Amino acid sequence: MTPLLLEHLDDFAGLARVRIHTDWTDDEDALADRMAGARVAMSTGFRAPASLLARIAPDVRCITFCGTGAVSFIDLEAARRCGITVCNAVHYGDNAVAEHAIALMFELTHRVGELNARTHAGGWPSADIAELGGRTLGLVGFGGIGRRVARLARGLGMRLLVWDRRPDGAALAELGATRAERMEDVFAGADVVSLHLALNDGTRGIIGPRHLDLIRPGGMLVNTARAELIAPGAMLERLRRGDILAAVDVTDPEPLPDDDPLRALPNLVITPHVAWRSDRALRALVEQNVRSATAFLRGKRYQVIV
Amino acid sequence: MTPLLLEHLDDFAGLARVRIHTDWTDDEDALADRMAGARVAMSTGFRAPASLLARIAPDVRCITFCGTGAVSFIDLEAARRCGITVCNAVHYGDNAVAEHAIALMFELTHRVGELNARTHAGGWPSADIAELGGRTLGLVGFGGIGRRVARLARGLGMRLLVWDRRPDGAALAELGATRAERMEDVFAGADVVSLHLALNDGTRGIIGPRHLDLIRPGGMLVNTARAELIAPGAMLERLRRGDILAAVDVTDPEPLPDDDPLRALPNLVITPHVAWRSDRALRALVEQNVRSATAFLRGKRYQVIV
Numbered sequence: 207m208t209p210l211l212l213e214h215l216d217d218f219a220g221l222a223r224v225r226i227h228t229d230w231t232d233d234e235d236a237l238a239d240r241m242a243g244a245r246v247a248m249s250t251g252f253r254a255p256a257s258l259l260a261r262i263a264p265d266v267r268c269i270t271f272c273g274t275g276a277v278s279f280i281d282l283e284a285a286r287r288c289g290i291t292v293c294n295a296v297h298y299g300d301n302a303v304a305e306h307a308i309a310l311m312f313e314l315t316h317r318v319g320e321l322n323a324r325t326h327a328g329g330w331p332s333a334d335i336a337e338l339g340g341r342t343l344g345l346v347g348f349g350g351i352g353r354r355v356a357r358l359a360r361g362l363g364m365r366l367l368v369w370d371r372r373p374d375g376a377a378l379a380e381l382g383a384t385r386a387e388r389m390e391d392v393f394a395g396a397d398v399v400s401l402h403l404a405l406n407d408g409t410r411g412i413i414g415p416r417h418l419d420l421i422r423p424g425g426m427l428v429n430t431a432r433a434e435l436i437a438p439g440a441m442l443e444r445l446r447r448g449d450i451l452a453a454v455d456v457t458d459p460e461p462l463p464d465d466d467p468l469r470a471l472p473n474l475v476i477t478p479h480v481a482w483r484s485d486r487a488l489r490a491l492v493e494q495n496v497r498s499a500t501a502f503l504r505g506k507r508y509q510v511i512v
Numbered sequence: 513m514t515p516l517l518l519e520h521l522d523d524f525a526g527l528a529r530v531r532i533h534t535d536w537t538d539d540e541d542a543l544a545d546r547m548a549g550a551r552v553a554m555s556t557g558f559r560a561p562a563s564l565l566a567r568i569a570p571d572v573r574c575i576t577f578c579g580t581g582a583v584s585f586i587d588l589e590a591a592r593r594c595g596i597t598v599c600n601a602v603h604y605g606d607n608a609v610a611e612h613a614i615a616l617m618f619e620l621t622h623r624v625g626e627l628n629a630r631t632h633a634g635g636w637p638s639a640d641i642a643e644l645g646g647r648t649l650g651l652v653g654f655g656g657i658g659r660r661v662a663r664l665a666r667g668l669g670m671r672l673l674v675w676d677r678r679p680d681g682a683a684l685a686e687l688g689a690t691r692a693e694r695m696e697d698v699f700a701g702a703d704v705v706s707l708h709l710a711l712n713d714g715t716r717g718i719i720g721p722r723h724l725d726l727i728r729p730g731g732m733l734v735n736t737a738r739a740e741l742i743a744p745g746a747m748l749e750r751l752r753r754g755d756i757l758a759a760v761d762v763t764d765p766e767p768l769p770d771d772d773p774l775r776a777l778p779n780l781v782i783t784p785h786v787a788w789r790s791d792r793a794l795r796a797l798v799e800q801n802v803r804s805a806t807a808f809l810r811g812k813r814y815q816v817i818v
Contacts, residue, residue, distance in 0.1 A: 305645060318618075319628055
């Protein structure tokens with residue numbers, strides 16, 4: 207991300223000198239040395255436990271986190287105690303992830319990657335494909351990304367069936383989407399089910415074998431959210447029956463172990479958690495972090511979570 | 513296509529008995545035997561030169577052709593002389609081909625097929641992707657399929673730059689597309705160029721090295737129309753420079769010879785002319801052919817081209 211950050215050096219003119227470390231480290235001594243004397247630290251993802259925070263305060267008064275889920279990397283309670291402001295970034299990757307969900311659906315229907323590999327290997331296979339247009343997309347979760355997927359799918363002529371704990375009625379109406387009363391109705395009623403719930407204590411393992419059993423033969427499951435939304439082992443077991451297809455950008459754990467049985471399934475498409483890493487998303491992410499840092503240096507607040 | 517045709521047997525009730533041959537042949541004697549005594553012949557793609565047509569007339573009075581380009585399979589002038597009506601099918605695959613063009617663009621940007629292959633092979637590659645949203649799609653040709661691609665791309669948030677010999681101004685305005693004065697402007701101004709011209713004497717080889725040279729480094733070329741629109745060898749030569757990506761569903765010839773150098777290019781995605789073969793397109797195709805046949809049997813005309 208250094209090139210993207212360099213484009214923003216002028217934003218700091220008159221506010222601060224900028225020191226950039228391009229070699230990544232998770233070593234606490236090295237991190238403390240690097241941040242000594244800095245007023246703001248911009249993080250590309252190092253872990254900041256209470257011990258590190260205690261060492262860098264009171265020099266460091268603000269940390270900007272290059273993502274949404276700062277809680278997984280920074281001890282937010284300790285930051286509060288140390289008087290360190292923490293800022294995150296939001297929605298920068300919504301369209302990238304939404305497009306990736308659509309791209310996964312296209313691989314399951316138009317089979318471009320599969321047919322390209324077979325053609326480069328010397329074949330010229332005769333193959334039927336399927337259209338997305340006219341099919342029903344079932345969305346489990348209707349937040350920023352879910353709504354974006356709905357909009358893109360609508361543009362492709364898909365019908366929309368949506369379940370969310372607190373669905374946004376106006377957004378449903380605008381997109382001509384049908385509201386499902388129960389999550390089960392999405393699995394039973396859609397041709398393609400796409401998951402877009404945030405992972406938390408209320409959603410971990412929320413999708414179990416009984417949901418996956420409801421997917422019709424020939425149906426498709428797409429997961430660009432978090433693998434842990436599905437009960438451990440349930441997807442593997444359902445896919446082994448061979449009558450449905452799935453495509454996921456997320457696994458548990460990540461990276462997937464070399465001998466994980468998911469890697470051997472012919473009816474599962476896997477991408478290695480790249481959905482959010484688009485050119486546009488990275489640019490928006492750096493922009494938000496720079497805006498948070500410069501706002502703090504001016505005594506203002508932008509995307510402050512602690 | 514037999515199962516799809518069987519769904520329509522009732523359409524012929526009271527009009528004709530239906531005889532279905534499920535084993536394909538291109539042998540003229542066999543074809544003449546099979547059509548002996550038939551009033552209508554529904555073709556899934558056998559060649560009908562003047563010699564065959566003279567043998568099956570005057571029994572056969574109508575041939576329905578399962579595609580648009582009947583001229584490549586049936587001697588239309590001979591059919592006219594023999595008093596044989598010929599019907600074709602149109603636009604049945606427009607959305608399938610348009611979706612496939614979008615699917616090819618997604619493979620070039622989100623790299624699902626490539627990353628899936630690497631993940632199934634045991635890796636967990638770190639990779640950046642690109643978004644289609646916000647990029648400019650250049651369309652060369654704005655007929656049924658080109659307009660459909662424009663609509664789908666618009667739904668994905670792409671900007672549209674369109675060249676056509678006789679562009680439909682109302683369709684351009686409705687889609688918020690910019691009209692390019694010259695074909696060159698599309699190659700120079702778009703992030704992704706997608707070809708949607710019909711192949712005829714006026715368009716064969718219409719795209720030459722000077723057009724392909726205008727594609728910017730990092731740019732993309734998509735062809736779901738006909739390989740012969742591009743001057744022989746020009747695409748291979750341009751791709752060998754390595755600074756652009758391309759994805760095609762069509763080659764010249766088809767199937768591509770095993771040792772064709774296109775198969776070895778790492779920056780070319782190839783699918784084996786499958787874009788039109790969707791479930792929905794095949795269904796629409798059979799429906800149109802059945803409608804042509806039953807109309808003829810009732811003394812009416814549907815999709816008559818000769």
